[in-house]
Amino acid sequence: QRFEDVFPCIRSELIDHITAQGMPKEAIQWYTNNLNYNVPGGKLNRGISVVDSFQVLKGTTLTEDEYQKAAILGWCVELLQAFFLVSDDVMDSSITRRGQPCWYKNPEVGLIAINDAFMLESAIYHLIKSRFRQESYYVDLLELFHETTYQTEMGQLIDLITAPEDHVDLSKFNLTKHRLIVVYKTAFYSFYLPVALSMYMAGIPDSYPSPVSPNETVKPFDVALSILLQIGEYFQIQDDFLDYHVPPELLGKVGTDILDNKCSWVINTALAVRGTLSATRKTEIRAILDENYGRKDGEKEARVKAVLKELDIAEIYNEYEEGVYAKLKGEIEKIPEGPGLGLRRDVFTKFLGKIYKRQK
Amino acid sequence: QRFEDVFPCIRSELIDHITAQGMPKEAIQWYTNNLNYNVPGGKLNRGISVVDSFQVLKGTTLTEDEYQKAAILGWCVELLQAFFLVSDDVMDSSITRRGQPCWYKNPEVGLIAINDAFMLESAIYHLIKSRFRQESYYVDLLELFHETTYQTEMGQLIDLITAPEDHVDLSKFNLTKHRLIVVYKTAFYSFYLPVALSMYMAGIPDSYPSPVSPNETVKPFDVALSILLQIGEYFQIQDDFLDYHVPPELLGKVGTDILDNKCSWVINTALAVRGTLSATRKTEIRAILDENYGRKDGEKEARVKAVLKELDIAEIYNEYEEGVYAKLKGEIEKIPEGPGLGLRRDVFTKFLGKIYKRQK
Ligand SMILES: [Mg+2]
Ligand SMILES: [Mg+2]
Ligand SMILES: [Mg+2]
Ligand SMILES: [Mg+2]
Ligand SMILES: [Mg+2]
Ligand SMILES: [Mg+2]
Numbered sequence: 001q002r003f004e005d006v007f008p009c010i011r012s013e014l015i016d017h018i019t020a021q022g023m024p025k026e027a028i029q030w031y032t033n034n035l036n037y038n039v040p041g042g043k044l045n046r047g048i049s050v051v052d053s054f055q056v057l058k059g060t061t062l063t064e065d066e067y068q069k070a071a072i073l074g075w076c077v078e079l080l081q082a083f084f085l086v087s088d089d090v091m092d093s094s095i096t097r098r099g100q101p102c103w104y105k106n107p108e109v110g111l112i113a114i115n116d117a118f119m120l121e122s123a124i125y126h127l128i129k130s131r132f133r134q135e136s137y138y139v140d141l142l143e144l145f146h147e148t149t150y151q152t153e154m155g156q157l158i159d160l161i162t163a164p165e166d167h168v169d170l171s172k173f174n175l176t177k178h179r180l181i182v183v184y185k186t187a188f189y190s191f192y193l194p195v196a197l198s199m200y201m202a203g204i205p206d207s208y209p210s211p212v213s214p215n216e217t218v219k220p221f222d223v224a225l226s227i228l229l230q231i232g233e234y235f236q237i238q239d240d241f242l243d244y245h246v247p248p249e250l251l252g253k254v255g256t257d258i259l260d261n262k263c264s265w266v267i268n269t270a271l272a273v274r275g276t277l278s279a280t281r282k283t284e285i286r287a288i289l290d291e292n293y294g295r296k297d298g299e300k301e302a303r304v305k306a307v308l309k310e311l312d313i314a315e316i317y318n319e320y321e322e323g324v325y326a327k328l329k330g331e332i333e334k335i336p337e338g339p340g341l342g343l344r345r346d347v348f349t350k351f352l353g354k355i356y357k358r359q360k
Numbered sequence: 361q362r363f364e365d366v367f368p369c370i371r372s373e374l375i376d377h378i379t380a381q382g383m384p385k386e387a388i389q390w391y392t393n394n395l396n397y398n399v400p401g402g403k404l405n406r407g408i409s410v411v412d413s414f415q416v417l418k419g420t421t422l423t424e425d426e427y428q429k430a431a432i433l434g435w436c437v438e439l440l441q442a443f444f445l446v447s448d449d450v451m452d453s454s455i456t457r458r459g460q461p462c463w464y465k466n467p468e469v470g471l472i473a474i475n476d477a478f479m480l481e482s483a484i485y486h487l488i489k490s491r492f493r494q495e496s497y498y499v500d501l502l503e504l505f506h507e508t509t510y511q512t513e514m515g516q517l518i519d520l521i522t523a524p525e526d527h528v529d530l531s532k533f534n535l536t537k538h539r540l541i542v543v544y545k546t547a548f549y550s551f552y553l554p555v556a557l558s559m560y561m562a563g564i565p566d567s568y569p570s571p572v573s574p575n576e577t578v579k580p581f582d583v584a585l586s587i588l589l590q591i592g593e594y595f596q597i598q599d600d601f602l603d604y605h606v607p608p609e610l611l612g613k614v615g616t617d618i619l620d621n622k623c624s625w626v627i628n629t630a631l632a633v634r635g636t637l638s639a640t641r642k643t644e645i646r647a648i649l650d651e652n653y654g655r656k657d658g659e660k661e662a663r664v665k666a667v668l669k670e671l672d673i674a675e676i677y678n679e680y681e682e683g684v685y686a687k688l689k690g691e692i693e694k695i696p697e698g699p700g701l702g703l704r705r706d707v708f709t710k711f712l713g714k715i716y717k718r719q720k
Contacts, residue, residue: 018514021511021514021544022540023514023517023518023540024518024537024540026518026521026522027514027517027518027521030517030521031517087474087475087478090471090474091471091472091474091475093471111450111451111453112451112517112520112521114447114450114451114474115447115451115513115516115517115520116517118447118509118513118516119510119513119514119517122506122509122510122513125503125506125510126506126510129503129506138499139498139499139502142499142502143485143489146482146485146486146489149478149482150479150482150485150486151381153475153478153479153482154378154381154383154387154479156475156478157383157387157390157391157472157475157476157479158383158384158386158387160472160475161386161387161390161472162386177384180382180383180384184381
C-alpha cells in the first residue's frame, strides 16, 4: 500500500512535465489514461522487490527519502514492464490483461498503443534523471535499464520467431531454446534488474574482499546475476507447469499455453523425455503432439494433456523443483556475509521463499 | 559514401554483441535483416549532418578517429529514425517506404516489426556505451537521446489523436497545433539532435562569454535549439507545400497528404485564411473542405485542390518562405564568432542553403 501510494507522485511528475512542454490538453488526458490503465493494477512484485532488497541491504529502517527513491526505481521497473506488456499484447493479438481488455483493444486506442508503450519507456529516463542525476550511480542506473531492455527484446525476438501462435513447428522447440527465451524475456528484467537497482542505491561496490576469507574477492553483481537468473528460470518453469497442471478455480485463470503454441517447459520436457520410451511409442507420441499442440481446439488440447500425463510430467516437475531449490539454497548459503556493507543472503532467500511450492 | 562505409562496422558490432550473448542463429539472421532493411537506404541527411556540423565546429580536417566517432553518432540518429519509421508505418498501416514494402508488410514479419523497432532503438545505447563511455560528454549524449526520443513520441501522440486517417474532423486542426506537431514529431530529432550531438563531441561548453562583447554570455545550445526548431518548422511547411503543389514527376513521389487527412500546413493555412473572405463564401469553403478532405477519392481531392487554388496557398507559401528565410538569416548573423572554440554560423547556413527554394 505504501508502495502504491508513490504512484500518484510519479504520475503527477510526468504529467506536469508534458504540460510544461506545451502539450495540448487532449494529449495530456491521453497520457494520463495511458499511465492509469497500464502501470498500476498488476501484482507489483517486481517494483516492490526493489524496496524490499534495498531494505535488506541497508539493514536499518529506511528514511522517508530512501523509501521514496527505492519506490521510484521500483515504479521504473513497473513502467518497463508496462512498456513490454502493452506492446506484447499488440504483437500477440491478446484480448485481456489483468482482468480488463488489453489497452490496444479499447476502440479509441488501437495501434496508438504502440506509441503509448514508447512513452511508458521514456518516462523511466525522465524520472531517473529528475531524481538521481546527482547520484554517483546515475550512469549505472541508465546503463542497467538500457542493457536489461535490450536483453528482454532479444528474448521476445527468439520467442516470436520460435513460437508464432499461427504456425506450429515443434522441431524448433527444445529445452535449451526454452531456457534462453525464459532468461532473456523474463529473468533479467523481473529478477536481476530490481535487485541490481537496489544494490546500486545501497552503494555496493563492483567487488570487495570476502568478509570471511579476505584473500578472496566477491563480485556481488555477478553473484546476484547468477542466482537471480536461475531463480527466474525456476519461476517461469513453475509458471509453465502450473498453467498445465493446476485447475482454473485454483490457478485464478484458465491456462492456455497448449492452445497458444507456447514454447513452454511442459512441451519441451515432453519432447525430451520421449527418449526413454520404445521407438514405436516415441513416434506415435511425436505425431500426436505435432497434430494437436498449439491448435485452438479443446479436444486437441485434451489429447496433448493425455500424453503429458502418460509421460508423468508432474513427477518430472517435482524432481526439478526439489533439485533447483536445493541447488539455489546451497549457492545462497555460500555468499560470505560480514558486518559491513555487502551482499546479503536474505535478498535471495526472500525470493526463493515466495516461489517454492507456489500453487498460483 | 564515406559515411555509408561506416554502416557495416556498426552492424558487425551489433551482430557480434548479440552473438556473444548466445542468441540462436535464426535470431542473429533476423536482426541482421532488420538492420539491413531499415537503417540504410534513406537519404541519410540527418546522420551526415552530425559529421558536417562537427567538421564546421572543429574547423580543421578530421582525424580518422574523429570521423569514425562523428559518423557513429550520425548512424545513431539514423537508428533512432529507423525506430520511429518502422513503428510509424505499422501505426499508419502504410504500404511502402523508401521504394520497398514497409518492413511489417513482409509476410514473415508482421507485428514482430514492433519488437524489431525496439531493437533498433536499443542499438543506439549499446553503440554509445561501447564508443563513448570514457568521454566526459557520455551522459550528455544519453540524456540528449532520451529527451529527443520522448519529444518525438509526444509529437507522434498529438499527430495520432489529431489526424487519424479514418476520421476527419477539421475542427481539431489549426496552425498552432500544426506547429506543435511539426516541432515535436520532426524538428527535435531531425535538426536539433544532430547538431547538439556534434556540439557535445566538439566540447562546446554550456555557456561562454561572447567573443565580440565579453560582457554578454552565449548559451550555444539554446541558440542552436531556437534556430534549428525554426528551420525544422520551415522544412516541414515546405514539405507539406511541395506535397500539394509539385507534380509527381518533379517531386519524385505522389503527394497524398490531402487523401490521408494529414494535419498539413496547407489545410491549416486554408482554414485560417478563410477569415479574409465574405461570410457566405467562408461557410461554403468550410463545407467543401469538411466533405472532401481526407477521403480516399481522387475527385474529392480535386475539389480540395480547387479551393486551395482559389485561396492562393502558393502565394501565401512564397511570402512565408521569404519571411522565414530573412528572419533566420538575421538570427544566424547575430551569432558572435571568434577565433576560439564556439558556435559557428556555418552550421546553420548549410542547413538553410539546402532547404531554401528546394523543389523536391
Ligand atoms: Mg503475450
Ligand atoms: Mg508474446
Ligand atoms: Mg504462463
Ligand atoms: Mg506515417
Ligand atoms: Mg504517422
Ligand atoms: Mg510530407
